[in-house]
Amino acid sequence: MAVFGGSMSEWVIPFNLVAADPPMSVTQPWERCPNLAFQLLCLRAGIRVSFAPDERTTRGNIMEWATLPFKKYADFTGRSRRKEYWSFVLLNLVCLFAAVFLENILGLSGMVLGFYGxxxxxxxLGFLVPGLAVSVRRLHDTDRSGWWVLLGFVPLLGLVLLVFMVLEGTRGPNAYGEDPKGFDAGSAAAVF
Structure with a gap:
């Protein structure tokens, strides 16, 4: 989301839009906008549209958020939003249910340790490292050390870890990095 101004009053647009300087002409490439009506509206208003995703400000769809931990495979530094963490957990559960279902159909269940297929x-194994990394980054977002992830291995104390994962992250920068939601330390306004 970007803020643009100029001769118009300042507007906040739910896309990554910036004022065109100078306004776009009809001869410029049409691929900047996804559909013709929106393109014409952009040209008329003198707005340049950029769809290059910015990791800090992109809303993205759920699959983009769910696969982001794979792009940061073993990155245990920085911070992760709740959206990234819970989308990854959902993807993990859906894939595991699909694997168990497929193993039951193919008769492969119980081949490993008498229970797993x-x-x-x-x-x-494929979800282990990115899952640990996104959990540590999520704890960093709540201003806690990544070592708290070890609580997940202790029965009943794992509920404390669940509470930490549900809590909103610290606004503004903390000891582990910048706010993934894009909050400025001196401002209470969010990027989105």
């Missing part, structure tokens, strides 16, 4: 084990 080979697809489930491979999937679990």
């Amino acid at each position: 080979p697809l489930t084990v491979l999937l679990w």
Whole structure:
């Protein structure tokens, strides 16, 4: 989301829009806007549209958020939003249910340790490192050390970890980095 001004009053637009300087002409490439009506509106208003995603300000769809931990595979530094963490957890659960279902159909369940199938084990191994990394970054967002993730291995104390994952992150920068929501330290307004 960007703020633009100029001869118009200042507007906040739910896209990454900036004022065109000079206004776009009809001869410029049409691929800047996704559909013709929106393109014509952009040209008429003198607005340049940029769809290049910015990791800090993009809203993205749920699959973009869910796969972001794979792009930051073993990055245990920085902070992650609740949206990134819970989208990844949802993707993990859906994939595990699909693997268990497929193993039951193919008769592969119970081949590993008497309970798990080979697809489930491979999937679990693939999700292990990014899952730990996104959990540590989520704890960093709540201004806690990543070592708190070890509470998940202690019965009943894992509920404390669940509460930490649900809590809103610290606004503004903290000891672990900038706010992933884009809050400025001197401002209470969010980027989105």
